[in-house]
Amino acid sequence: MKTSKKQQYMNPYLAGVLLGFVLFVSFLVFGHGLGASGGVAVVIGKATELVSPEHINNNGYLVNLIKASPNPLRSWLVLEIVGVVLGGFISGLLAGRVKIETYRGPAVSIRFRWSMAMLGGAIAGFGVRMSRGCTSSQALSGGAILSAGSWVFMFSVFAGAYLAAYFVRKLWN
Amino acid sequence: MFPLELSQLVGSWGESLLYVVTGIAFGFSLERAGFGNANNLAAQFYFRDMRVLKVMFTAIVTAMLLILWFSALGGLDARALFINPTHLWPGIVGGLIFGVGFVIGGYCPGTALVSMATFKMDGLFFVLGLGLGMFIFGETIHSFQNFWDNSGNLGEVTLMDWLGIGSGLTALLVVLMALFMFWGAEKIERSLDPDRGETKCRPK
Secondary structure, eight states: OTTOGGGGSOOHHHHHHHHHHHHHHHHHHHSSOOOSHHHHHHHHHHHHHHHOHHHHHTOHHHHHHHHHOSSGGGOHHHHHHHHHHHHHHHHHHHTTOOOOBOOOOTTSOHHHHHHHHHHHHHHHHHHHHHTTOOIIIIIIIIHHTTBHHHHHHHHHHHHHHHHHHTTTHHHHO | OBSOOHHHHHHHHHHHHHHHHHHHHHHHHHHHTTTTOHHHHHHGGGTSOOHHHHHHHHHHHHHHHHHHHHHHTTSBOGGGSOOOOEEHHHHHHHHHHHHHHHHHHSOOHHHHHHHHHTTBHHHHHHHHHHHHHHHHHHHHGGGSHHHHHHTTEEESOBHHHHHTSOHHHHHHHHHHHHHHHHHHHHHHHHHHOTTHHHHHTOOO
């Protein structure tokens, strides 16, 4: 049937060309690619500093994070994720997909899905700082500029996800 | 000549605005691709819908070829572009951990932001978890600081350096690999779910 729900989304290859073009324009204009996790990291670092400024000084990682973006409201990483949220909202609005709901596998309750989303987010958040970037900044951007480490990261992500997929199959099937 | 000297051209506020606009285009593309929906993303790891692979590799190939063409034509100074430095082992360990979080939580950072933006509660919880995981990283890094800083720290190394070939040939190999994966993805989708048009519109 032509009216399946999935077809409301863009053809994946076409969406890939669109995303790739946005990525290219970012390199052209700014000299670097796209980012998503970095903005969240800056916000978290800044929040830690606000709660406990002296705590930061004992931690070289947090000092560097904050030094790189003294004013988070003007940090490109933060500005870009503000845009990502706006752009996602606009696209969702135009497609009639802005609606309070929870995406989950058929066999899990809403509350369980929320806790798994939070757990998965926490694991991913830790991993993403370890690898110095996420699917956007490493896999997409580093992949397009042919950084060796980014390609290794990308295949590690797929490996980790496929290995874990079997153990959490009840979440999605 | 690109990249632009943005702060001179449009000032620092103009530059900030351009970053927001770029983010909008990025978020829009992700939502259009169906990446605001965790079911679409998780399906990749059960071979039901290879959308993640298709979108990602089409985007990488598109941007890679445009960058190469523009620099070959002299319009873009490729030496001025940021190349993610390679920290081999933290990248591998971080990538594996990230992949596990991806399949448990159903999102990656950018797609979770888009999901949250369209009022999906699971996307919101993933973003909250992200913040928590990053906080834990900041609080525990002292115990593996040396690993993070120094393990497999190779600097700005590219696939061209590793393969010992030029960027054109490397790009050709990437394109061929992508085409091979697309062919495989189409085959897998058909073989595992021959009547997927029917099953997807089954009433709930």
